[in-house]
Amino acid sequence: MKAISIENISKKYILSHKKKNYQNLKESVSGFFGELFTSKDDEETKEIFWALRDVSFDIEQGDRIGIVGSNGAGKSTLLKILSRITEPSSGQVKVNGRMASLLEVGTGFHPDLTGRENIFLNGAILGMKQQEIKHQFDEIVSFAGIEKFLDTPVKRYSSGMYVRLGFAIAAHLEPEILIVDEVLAVGDSEFQKKCLGKMKDVSSSGRTILFVSHNSTAIQGLCNKAAFLKKGSLVKYGEVGEVLHDYMTSISKFQLQQIWETPDNAPGNDQVRIKNIEIIPEFINGSKNIDVRTPLKINIEFWNMLESAHLNLSVFLYNMTGECVFNVGSQAKTFSKGLIKGRLEIPANFLNDGSYYISAMIVKDTADPIYFMEDAISFDVADWREGTNWYGKWPGAIRPINIQVQTWKVDGLI
Amino acid sequence: MDRNEVFIKVGKSSLNYWREVWRQRELFWILGKRDVMVRYKQTILGVAWGVIRPLLTALVMVFAFGKIAKLEQDSSIPYILVVIPGVIIWLFFSQSLSQISNSIVGNGNLVSKVYFPRIIIPFSSLLVGLLDAMIAFAMFFAFCIYFQFLPGWHFFFAPIFLILAYLAAFGSGLFASVLNVKYRDIAQIIPFIVQFGYFISPVAYSSERVKTEWWYPIYNLNPVAGAIDGLRWCLLGDFAKFNWQSFIPMLIFVIISVLFSIWFFRKNENSFVDHL
Numbered sequence: 001m002k003a004i005s006i007e008n009i010s011k012k013y014i015l016s017h018k019k020k021n022y023q024n025l026k027e028s029v030s031g032f033f034g035e036l037f038t039s040k041d042d043e044e045t046k047e048i049f050w051a052l053r054d055v056s057f058d059i060e061q062g063d064r065i066g067i068v069g070s071n072g073a074g075k076s077t078l079l080k081i082l083s084r085i086t087e088p089s090s091g092q093v094k095v096n097g098r099m100a101s102l103l104e105v106g107t108g109f110h111p112d113l114t115g116r117e118n119i120f121l122n123g124a125i126l127g128m129k130q131q132e133i134k135h136q137f138d139e140i141v142s143f144a145g146i147e148k149f150l151d152t153p154v155k156r157y158s159s160g161m162y163v164r165l166g167f168a169i170a171a172h173l174e175p176e177i178l179i180v181d182e183v184l185a186v187g188d189s190e191f192q193k194k195c196l197g198k199m200k201d202v203s204s205s206g207r208t209i210l211f212v213s214h215n216s217t218a219i220q221g222l223c224n225k226a227a228f229l230k231k232g233s234l235v236k237y238g239e240v241g242e243v244l245h246d247y248m249t250s251i252s253k254f255q256l257q258q259i260w261e262t263p264d265n266a267p268g269n270d271q272v273r274i275k276n277i278e279i280i281p282e283f284i285n286g287s288k289n290i291d292v293r294t295p296l297k298i299n300i301e302f303w304n305m306l307e308s309a310h311l312n313l314s315v316f317l318y319n320m321t322g323e324c325v326f327n328v329g330s331q332a333k334t335f336s337k338g339l340i341k342g343r344l345e346i347p348a349n350f351l352n353d354g355s356y357y358i359s360a361m362i363v364k365d366t367a368d369p370i371y372f373m374e375d376a377i378s379f380d381v382a383d384w385r386e387g388t389n390w391y392g393k394w395p396g397a398i399r400p401i402n403i404q405v406q407t408w409k410v411d412g413l414i
Numbered sequence: 415m416d417r418n419e420v421f422i423k424v425g426k427s428s429l430n431y432w433r434e435v436w437r438q439r440e441l442f443w444i445l446g447k448r449d450v451m452v453r454y455k456q457t458i459l460g461v462a463w464g465v466i467r468p469l470l471t472a473l474v475m476v477f478a479f480g481k482i483a484k485l486e487q488d489s490s491i492p493y494i495l496v497v498i499p500g501v502i503i504w505l506f507f508s509q510s511l512s513q514i515s516n517s518i519v520g521n522g523n524l525v526s527k528v529y530f531p532r533i534i535i536p537f538s539s540l541l542v543g544l545l546d547a548m549i550a551f552a553m554f555f556a557f558c559i560y561f562q563f564l565p566g567w568h569f570f571f572a573p574i575f576l577i578l579a580y581l582a583a584f585g586s587g588l589f590a591s592v593l594n595v596k597y598r599d600i601a602q603i604i605p606f607i608v609q610f611g612y613f614i615s616p617v618a619y620s621s622e623r624v625k626t627e628w629w630y631p632i633y634n635l636n637p638v639a640g641a642i643d644g645l646r647w648c649l650l651g652d653f654a655k656f657n658w659q660s661f662i663p664m665l666i667f668v669i670i671s672v673l674f675s676i677w678f679f680r681k682n683e684n685s686f687v688d689h690l
Binding site: 013080081082083084085086087088089090091092093094095096099101103104107108110112113117120121124125126127129130153 | 419420421422423424438440441444445448451452455456521523524525526527528529530684685687688
């Protein structure tokens with residue numbers, strides 16, 4: 001049965017641009033009086049902005065839908081329309097079932113009220129009956145871990161406590177359709193784990209979930225379907241893996257190859273010039289993007305313009321924060337003029353997920369760097385994991401799965 | 415569980431709007447209770463403020479209108495008893511009006527994050543004013559005991575005029591609350607009305623005094639006049655005659671303004687978020 005059917009939903013906003021921009025008081029005063037006597041139409045230009053355009057898809061009961069898209073793709077607008085906070089400019093939505101939406105943690109908390117009072121207030125705002133809240137009160141309090149502060153006004157709460165209490169209340173909602181926006185982006189990793197666990201419980205109970213997040217690992221783990229929005233339009237809707245792949249491909253800024261046909265315009269100097277630098281992923285199991293399981297081959301070609309030079313090639317791998325993950329170099333060899341090729345391979349199950357940059361350096365006589373090509377190519381490694389219920393960011397610069405931790409039993413309990 | 419089928423469409427809120435309001439009636443209480451609880455948090459005197467405000471207002475008016483303007487000479491009962499019904503209605507009306515007109519903007523964080531029938535928000539601001547009115551009534555009775563004055567059977571009609579005063583505030587406040595979302599000028603106008611409104615309402619004087627003026631019919635377009643005249647009749651009995659001349663315009667005002675602003679509110683409530 002269909003839980004939600006979305007038919008040609010559009011939402012437009014009208015942006016007005018004022019040409020005049022008053023810089024100081026004198027200008028704004030004279031500008032104000034000027035405007036009194038001229039028609040405003042001349043100075044205002046209107047632009048129609050489509051936050052959503054002709055989006056249609058159906059959600060079956062029990063589906064867990066992840067909604068992905070970069071900032072401004074219309075994800076939040078879609079959720080706002082579905083949760084009836086704003087109405088669409090055209091199109092219609094049919095919703096079948098009791099729906100609750102969680103677009104913010106702790107909506108309507110009043111800073112002057114105590115934790116206890118806010119639980120009832122927020123619960124009611126989210127659509128719970130007072131009876132239900134009373135029934136679940138103890139559970140909510142212990143989930144949030146705020147037993148000691150129940151009678152303290154929430155304005156004295158730490159931001160972590162505030163968020164935990166907000167999520168704890170929302171987590172005890174029991175709607176048939178749950179809409180969640182990005183709330184997992186808050187709180188410490190401990191609490192995020194708890195939230196994701198709770199989401200997983202909710203989803204396994206057969207309820208319909210719509211979930212917006214930038215955490216594609218969480219979406220991969222929780223959802224069975226995904227919708228990919230781009231600039232207000234639905235690009236793809238379907239099985240979660242495929243949609244995420246399309247999404248990841250579209251957002252990653254990676255550049256897997258840089259090539260120059262002739263030495264004339266190639267980067268370098270009068271001693272060496274770079275011809276080609278590329279990375280070749282060896283996809284396994286039919287996957288289409290680089291993830292932690294993908295072995296990577298890196299080829300580097302350069303022209304040597306020196307008659308006889310003792311050269312070696314040094315390769316640097318940096319992570320997104322600019323830290324060098326490793327630096328490896330070739331044996332120094334004597335080369336005559338010509339094209340020289342270097343190659344290395346980064347094994348599977350070695351890098352962590354994230355963005356990486358590769359720089360290459362050509363060194364003469366093992367001491368004198370003659371050319372350093374910075375950030376020559378970049379690539380993203382997507383996450384992939386199995387056999388775990390945890391979807392937070394995997395820590396570490398690298399993730400060498402082959403370094404195994406052994407455990408065995410040595411003795412009984414004393 | 416009853417089946418919930420909702421259509422989301424342009425310019426059309428749910429068909430079962432009022433059923434939904436009824437289902438969420440708890441929210442009405444909770445939001446009202448919130449306003450009441452928050453009201454006197456972190457004050458030393460607490461609920462005592464509920465007495466102090468009407469008492470001081472009444473005393474100042476007795477002084478200004480009764481003593482200085484010497485209106486008390488015409489009154490056969492203590493002048494403060496004439497003033498208090500006016501103060502009760504005026505404070506109740508003006509407070510409800512400012513609360514209601516600011517309710518949507520003031521609860522913008524709710525409106526932009528959660529759906530429920532929006533009309534619950536302005537409606538729930540009734541409770542705070544009602545509580546204050548109750549306290550002011552108690553104060554009136556304290557004065558009755560002091561002056562050994564006994565209100566007659568008319569007294570039982572008092573709730574009706576309180577409701578009418580609320581509906582008058584609701585009708586105009588609801589309209590203002592919708593406008594306020596888009597045009598914050600409203601937030602400037604309302605305090606102004608609240609500040610000066612009591613001069614054009616029979617708060618500190620009896621409407622008997624202006625009855626013979628040629629502008630009296632215009633004066634009666636102010637719904638507060640009707641409500642105050644009514645409450646005075648309830649509380650003072652024979653000392654204040656029932657005034658049909660102000661009652662009828664008030665009734666018409668209430669009916670038209672409430673129906674119109676509910677229509678206006680529902681027409682606009684789905685686009686509040688876009689302007690907040």
